[in-house]
Amino acid sequence: MGVSHLLSDVIPPGACNLLNSSTIYANNEVNLAEVDIYGFDYDYTLALYSNALNTMIYNTARGFLIEHFKYPEGICKYDYIPNFAARGLHYDIQKGLLMKIDAFHYIQPGTVYRGLNPVPDEEVLQLYGGTYHVPLQQDSGFYGKVKGGPKVKQFMDIFSIPEMTLLAAANDFFITNDIEYDPVHLFKDVSVSEAIGMVHLKGYMYKWVMEDLDKFILRGEETDAVLHRLVSQGKKLFLITNSPFSFVDKGMTHMVGKNWRDFFDVVIVQADKPHFFTDCIKPFRRLDGNGDLRWERIQSLEKGQIYKQGNLFDFLRLTGWRGSKVLYFGDHLYSDLADLMLRHGWRTAAIVPELEQETKVVCTDRYALNLTWLQALTGLMERLQTHRDPESKQVFQEWQSEREELRVMTKNLFNPQFGSIFRTCHNPTYFSRRLCRFSDLYMTSLSCLLNYDLSYTFYPRRTPLQHEAPLWMDQLCTGCMKTPYLEEIQAESDI
Structure with missing residues (x-):
């Protein structure tokens, strides 16, 4: 007392x-008077999604594990736990451990989970040879591909929260029921290349959102107000997203109205970020009014048209938009922001709903x-x-x-x-250090x-x-x- x-x-x-939570925080000095061009990602940037979407992704991926990969039915008893995982965590693929790592590559004691249960600090030290340190070369982060595949995977995407939760639940099922399994196989079967990936590749997420926009899209009127304000003050706007046009069109029409494309000087869909920022070869293709691909060579990026794929080098060449007069908003520090800041000198802004x-x-x-x-x-x-x-x-x-x-x-x-x-x-x-490094x-x-x-x-x-x-x-x-x-x-x- x-x-x-x-x-x-x-x-x-x-x-x-x-x-x-309405404050904008600065890692670097930014004068908006010098910014003429505003660029945006779509998912979790222009469109914010409700937590209900995480539950749907988890449930569907869990179903794929059982139906397609013949995992035991008992995993169905594990419902989605909304507040279990957090963005920026690391997962040791071979040991089946979810953990939080600091900016110096040290595991934070008390934050290591095997399944849904914490691992005692003494056991963590034993597992890592008497240290909490995780070597940089084992990490799957920003530093390129790891030879033989990463041993530790970092989850930087908001969409990865249901993936982490499913990994924890499946690990917990096998451990609790004393069933022998290989954590590496489990990781591959759950990951973005398999069960979780099937949710996205088969278009389930797009279908759910488009069928109930009010349920899944949050604060659309605020996105509308931001775009109106920027355009009314003479700013140029562009959109670069990995999502397909039909999905973006439905969502933007819901938030902004059927004339939403009038706000944007350039719209690029299915961009394949982060490769969009590093690939010099993949050309832009134009979509016609029905969303079908055209075959002609793209000589300019015109307002009112929709473009697919492409690469940043052609984008810069065709628009002339370079350096600190461009401010780009995205939620993924690696896929959206890192290359733009490090290689091209754009200003970057991270959307962090947390x-x-x-x-x-x-x-x-x-x-x-x-x-x-x-x-x-x-x-x-x-x-x-x-x-x-x-x-x-x-x-x-x-x-x-x-x-x-x-x-x-x-x-x-x-x-x-x-x-x-x-x-x-x-x-x-580790997440915080990357946030400071890659976002102004x-x-x-x-x-x-x-x-x-x-x-x-x-x-x-x-x-x-x-x-x-x-x-x-x-x-x-x-x-x-x-x-x-x-x-x-x-x-x-x-x-």
């Missing part, structure tokens, strides 16, 4: 109300108190460790236990299994643009480096001297 009261005095008044829930948690008094005391306790421990007497050692151990409890409590506020998608105990997650801006949804003038400049805050010795929260409670006196250390070591 006493500690809580003191912490309440330390936290600035109204600090918990400073964040809201921000809505995460900022709600960060704005609670409970989170603020936990975090402030966690920082203060860390500072106290750092100071106390120079004292070697038995009483100090005992207090240090007690504080260490309390710090661990605080970490778990803080993690559980976001997701009891994996915590925040942005942070491990004290480091950014990030936000919950496109509608956040409605809160800003189109000449607005986003300024990233100077985040303190460790050696810049800012006034950390722990110093508010323990004094401004972060480093113990050298004499004090020497005196203790001489005892």
Whole structure:
């Protein structure tokens, strides 16, 4: 009670109300006055989907496992668990483990799951040869193909949440029923190349959404408002999506109206991203009014026409849209944003729907108190460790236990299994580091643009480096001297 009261005095008044999910966050300085061209992905960018879609994907893929791959019927008893998995997790294919990894390639203790159950930290260390580190060369991330296939797969797509949940459920079924199986076969059968892939390849997802647009598409009127605003201020717009035209047309008509194509200067469907950004060969093809492919060579990209496939190099050549006057919005950090930022100098904006829930948690008094005391306790421990007497050692151990409890409590506020998608105990997650690397801006949804003038400049805050010795929260409670006196250390070591 006493500690809580003191912490309440330390936290600035109204600090918990400073964040809201309508804010656009800047990793890099961006002046919208310099942006003339706005580009968009479609799924989870122009169109946001309800959680009901994840349930449908999971149920259908589970059915494929049983019907097509002859998996045991008992897997049907595992219903979709909406809040089990989180985006950005890694999956060890050979060990059948789902886990969260930080920006330094270390597994966060307490976030490793075999099936639906956590794996004790001691066992994790044993499985990984006495370390929590996962070598970079085993990862399937942005760094290209791994020889012999990846050993660890990262799930960066929002569509991958039902895939992770199905993997966990199927693993759990075999383990619980003591049935011998190969985790590598399971991963392949569940993955985007098989059961989950069949949901997309056979067009099930497109069919469900088109049959009930109101149920599956969220906040369409906000997308409409954003497009109207951009066009009314003379901005050029383009769309590059992997989805087919019939699906995009139905969704955009629902959100914006039957004349939605008038907003866009260029529309490209079935683009085959990320290959669209790296392939120099695949040509554009035009679709006629019925959606059928035309055969003529494309000499220009014309407003009102629909194009399929193509590649970014031809796109740049035909439009002349280059550099920081282009701002492209997408949800997938690798497929949508990485190449555009690293190779072509476009501005990029990541759509991160999870921000809505995460900022709600960060704005609670409970989170603020936990975090402030966690920082203060860390500072106290750092100071106390120079004292070697038995009483100090005992207090240090007690504080260490309390710090661990605080970490778990803080993690559980976001997701009891994996915590925040942005942070491990004290480091950014692997997902968070990639988000900072590949996006200039990030936000919950496109509608956040409605809160800003189109000449607005986003300024990233100077985040303190460790050696810049800012006034950390722990110093508010323990004094401004972060480093113990050298004499004090020497005196203790001489005892």
